[in-house]
Amino acid sequence: MLNIENIDEKYYKVVNSKAWKEFQEKFNKCNNIFVLGHGGNLAVADHAAVDISRLSNGTKNAQCPGSAVVATSLINDTSFDQWMVQWLRQVTTTMTESQKKKTLIFGISSSGGSRDLIKALQWGYANGLQLGCITAQPLIERIPKLSEVVLGCDYYHTAEVLSLLLQYELTHGSGKVCPPIGGNKPEDISHYNTEDNEIREHSFPDETKNIGVDFDGVIHKNSKGYYDGTIYDEPIVGSKEALKKLSKKYDVVMFTAKAKADRGLVNGKTGTQLVWEWLKKHNMDKYVTKVTSEKPRAVAYIDDKGITFDGNWDKCVSEMENKGLL
Secondary structure (H helix, E strand, O other), X not given: OOOOOOHHHXXXXXXXXXXXXXXXXXXXXXXXXXXXOOOHXXXXXXXXXXXXXXXXXXXXXXXXXXXXXXXXXXXXXXXXOOHHHHHHHHHHOOOOHHHHHOEEEEEEEOOOOOHHHHHHHHXXXXXXXXXXXXXXXXXXXXXXXXXXXXXXXXXXXXXXXXXXXXXXXXXXXXXXXXXXXOOOOHHHHHHHHHOOOOOOOOOOHHHHOEEEEEOEOOOEOOOOOOOOOOOOOOEOOOHHHHHHHHHOOOEEEEEOHHHOOOXXXXXXXXXXXXXXHHHHHOOOXXXXXXXXXOOOOXXXXXXXXXXXXXXXXXXXXXXXXXXXXX
């Protein structure tokens, strides 16, 4: 069987990393996305550019120099190291400085040593563009202000598949929908992305897409507390049915202290891995989009330890006193 390097574990580790959060924020804020790679990664980049534009519902313009005509012409005019730089010069020539600040170079690499990509990122830094890169191995040169997401893959096939998956995660994290098979017509995508999603000014679109659900005491019974660090208990009655219903309208983001980076390994596994294993065991994983240690942006939070605050501190403090917390 082909070694896919525990691709699901790598995926969840990446999307919970600091570098990924930086990359996602840049992606959300930018209007123009230039996706670059070479070899198999140029095919991934070309696919990514098409779907970023298509699924953005008219909010992003993504491009990739994926044509053999474009690539070979520019390589002939300049050199292999400089062809991406030349393409970037061409597509940004009429941009204002403010437009460049909302333009992202999205690089994809396997070896981390792609000279053409490194030169393009360096050019982007010198010209005030936003920078992000997904790479299987660390880049061989440090580039200032680059959000570098390192996958830690040893094989090209794993890195390329994971890079394509993460492109969809960027779209998802910007508040847009990645549609089901058969639901990808323009009118379908427009419907998914506009239905019941009024967004607050100066806010992020995913606050209308996500619902935050605590894990311990809400989904996992957790009757003995931390105990030995394992996830030892059964699901709370009705939790599976509730997640199924919630997932039909929202992206269910499960938040738990078990996912904190400073939590030690239990039986050689992180808390995030243990949560996903438990969810899969109880056939709930298909209803959950993400497991995180952070409070997500969301339309609401379901938490057994929550105190509802409605603008009245006296009422809030009184409720805490009634519960013996003060």
